[in-house]
Amino acid sequence: MIRRNDVLSAEKRIRSYVRRTPLLRGGSASAPLWFKCEFLQHTGVFKARGAFNRQLAALERGELDPDVGIVAASGGNAGLANAYAAAALGVPATVFVPENAPRVKVERLLAYRATVRQVGAEYIEAYGAAMEYVGRSGALFCHAYDQPEIAAGAGTIAEEILQDEPGIDTIVVAVGGGGLYAGLAAAAAGRARIVAVEPFTIPTLHAALEAGRPVDVAVSGIAADSLGARRVGEIAFSMASQDPPTSVLVPDEAIIAARAQLWSEYRIPAEYGAATAFAALTAGAYVAQDDERVAVIICGANTDPRTLGSTA
Template sequence: MEWRREIEAAASRIAGHVVRTPVIETGALWSRPIAVKLEQMQHTGSFKARGAFNTLSAVEVPKAGVVAASGGNHGAAVAYAAQRLGHAARIFVPEMAGPSKIGLIERTGADLTVVPGEYADALARAEAYRTQTGAMSVHAYDAPLTVAGQGTLMREWEAQGLSADTVLIAVGGGGLIAGAMAWLQGAKRIIAVEPASCNALGAALREGGPTDVPVSGVAANALGARRIGEICYGLAEAQGILSVTVSDEAITEAQTALWQAHRLLVEPAGACALAALRSGAFVPAENERVAVLLCGGNISPDPLG
């Protein structure tokens, strides 16, 4: 696939629908200055709006509307995009999504079903609904239109003057990092950062292909994919991506540091990439310039309701 062409097309489709999120340079979060992109300021609080708008703008949506399974952020983004574009939306989320993300989806007016279990259980229910109704499925991470939409983030960051040698990106199912790999094509080093308690990409790279992993921990409602996407795995394997893991304690410490240094509220998934730097899970070379992506801000409980 000609990924850069697809991402350029996605950028044209979603223009006017998504926020051009800011970037800061800070010396307050690590031992030397780093660039930080504030994607938690995106509509619905995460990068997911990019893939959702690209998907719904690129195809003809059936009368039955759209259906999506999500740990929370993807569902909120699909529901928001559907509302803005005039489509019905049915969203399935696992109980672990938590009240903050469930409330966010409810406020879009989408039809919401909370499913016992994990993301994989919500996905099974969404697939059954698609079969029964003819609704269009919007996959959270393993679909070309989703990946191309997420790739607009790295295109945007590059246009904002990204000069780092290395970019740290949190990984769940792999849509975001796949978009980054698809756009950069090896021009910069990408480090995948996963919670130690749900590391689907690391497991796939070790085993030679996507494999099921256990899911738990503070970031599970955003990064808790049981199996990495095929698109992400293919790009990561081809580009020799390094995956590192961080503990729950390191993630929550990074959340606290973001609040104390810059009054930035991010969810655990949003702090995951920074945690790799602060904990030493990833140690750059002496002169290596580093950038960190903050990917989500749907903290639970919501401090302002």
């Protein structure tokens, strides 16, 4: 479990290292909508917030050896964020990614001077290899989503949303392993509801809520590179058990269409995982009330720009 105080501590710790991203008005006059533009964050993804919070807190406690550095396992985005943070803090980074990680993400990891190791077909295999490396090297492990400092860092997004627009009723977010959801739930508790959106093909939180515990799900579909955790994290499940979100599922076709719409109407270069939250609204999986004020987090832009207008 994490609390809002954890998020507020993270906000203070990372303030000078991350961007305060804009909250932009979208929708229509009769149906206002706000986009939290986290695709403009360092590394093109919200995960920079948790990465800096984890590494800075570890440095404060003397848990991060600057000569040994950090290690992360990731479908791509968490690795990018942790590699960027490590470079900014002057420590080495080793990142394990699946063999099918998007080329654009691998190239950016190398640009951040990370050592990249590609292992297996899914995140869980990269994770296992990373944990073996941690045992051998003593490097600081930075989880992609299931560590308190990672989740609390992500939760600073909700603080910014509700500072900029205190009247927001609902925050819509895509869920993979659940770190972002957990941070938002902690920050927004008692102030705004959370709509947790997942692809039908990777329903980690939805399946956990139905089963009453985190369970493994099959990983497939258009958003698997960024939302492809096999099961939801313990922190996210604890938060959801205490105060269940509105949990909705969307098909790949809706995600593809939502991504194309974000580009054609707003010139927002979202990756498929980031467009999943918007797809809940465009496909009708979540229907806002007439007077409901909704913010959608567009959480990442690490995608091939040549495909932005594609609906196939």
